[in-house]
Amino acid sequence: MILRDILRVLNANHIYIDDQTILDRDFICVSVTDLMSDALAMVCSAGEHTFLLTGLVNAQSIRTAEMLDINTIIYVRDKVPQQDDLNVGIELKMNLFTTSLSMYEASGLLYESGLKTATR
Amino acid sequence: MMKYSYVINKDDYINAGKVSSQIKKILKELNVRPDILRRMAIACYEAEINMIIHSFGGEITLVIDNKAEFIFKDIGPGIKDITLAMKPGYSTANERARELGFGAGMGLVNIKKVSDEFNIESSTKGTILTLRFDLL
Ligand SMILES: Nc1ncnc2c1ncn2[C@@H]1O[C@H](COP(=O)(O)OP(=O)(O)OP(=O)(O)O)[C@@H](O)[C@H]1O
Ligand SMILES: [Mg+2]
Numbered sequence: 001m002i003l004r005d006i007l008r009v010l011n012a013n014h015i016y017i018d019d020q021t022i023l024d025r026d027f028i029c030v031s032v033t034d035l036m037s038d039a040l041a042m043v044c045s046a047g048e049h050t051f052l053l054t055g056l057v058n059a060q061s062i063r064t065a066e067m068l069d070i071n072t073i074i075y076v077r078d079k080v081p082q083q084d085d086l087n088v089g090i091e092l093k094m095n096l097f098t099t100s101l102s103m104y105e106a107s108g109l110l111y112e113s114g115l116k117t118a119t120r
Numbered sequence: 121m122m123k124y125s126y127v128i129n130k131d132d133y134i135n136a137g138k139v140s141s142q143i144k145k146i147l148k149e150l151n152v153r154p155d156i157l158r159r160m161a162i163a164c165y166e167a168e169i170n171m172i173i174h175s176f177g178g179e180i181t182l183v184i185d186n187k188a189e190f191i192f193k194d195i196g197p198g199i200k201d202i203t204l205a206m207k208p209g210y211s212t213a214n215e216r217a218r219e220l221g222f223g224a225g226m227g228l229v230n231i232k233k234v235s236d237e238f239n240i241e242s243s244t245k246g247t248i249l250t251l252r253f254d255l256l
Binding site: 037 | 137140144154155158161162165166169219223224225226227233
């Protein structure tokens with residue numbers, strides 16, 4: 001499912017987009033967690049087709065994504081990183097979005113849309 | 121042979137992950153295969169964070185020849201029961217570390233899973249974690 005459609009399903013807003021072409025990229029897997037070590041247990045090999053859905057809005061969510069070659073993060077419950085943390089994301093060329101949905105609601109919609117889990 | 125060393129400070133939450141980020145860039149420039157690079161980045165990041173949140177500080181050394189070896193050496197307080205520390209879910213992480221998304225008790229499990237060789241030794245004087253990765 002392309003990111004543009006995922007964002008529509010989640011009614012998500014842009015925080016920062018490094019690369020506009022990301023909107024047309026196909027995403028296969030999602031890593032849903034607030035625990036960084038759970039995200040780091042990722043089994044989905046294609047980082048560029050995986051995004052992180054999390055309520056953890058500090059710089060570590062961005063660093064964790066970096067380690068996994070993930071460059072797209074969607075935050076739940078309208079959370080937005082503080083400026084210092086956002087700067088880390090900008091430096092690392094991340095694409096960051098936020099949805100007002102809860103983790104549970106967002107996960108349900110993504111599951112229905114056919115997204116696979118990135119962690120197991 | 122190439123050798124890189126980095127100092128890690130206790131409770132340095134602001135810089136947490138920066139060394140792993142630098143190491144990842146070096147490995148990328150050395151054209152390490154992407155799947156191996158990913159495993160190395162995961163292990164390095166987990167171990168760096170452990171040094172910051174659980175230890176009094178220490179040093180990360182990376183030696184690369186036909187394989188890659190990481191040595192994470194800190195100056196204490198050590199891990200009392202390594203078998204327990206290796207158990208999924210076991211964590212003594214404090215509130216600050218948990219706020220940052222750590223404390224799942226999965227770090228050492230993840231490190232062991234992604235590395236080709238894993239060795240950990242610990243006493244009250246410190247912990248030495250040695251990891252090896254085949255580069256081919
Ligand atoms: N370098 C270290 N010095 C002292 N204790 C450590 C060190 N590394 C790990 N430990 C101990 O081992 C436990 C388990 O470590 P592990 O990395 O598996 O989990 P965690 O760091 O608590 O949480 P997570 O890594 O999932 O965020 C820690 O909670 C801590 O008690
Ligand atoms: Mg840990």
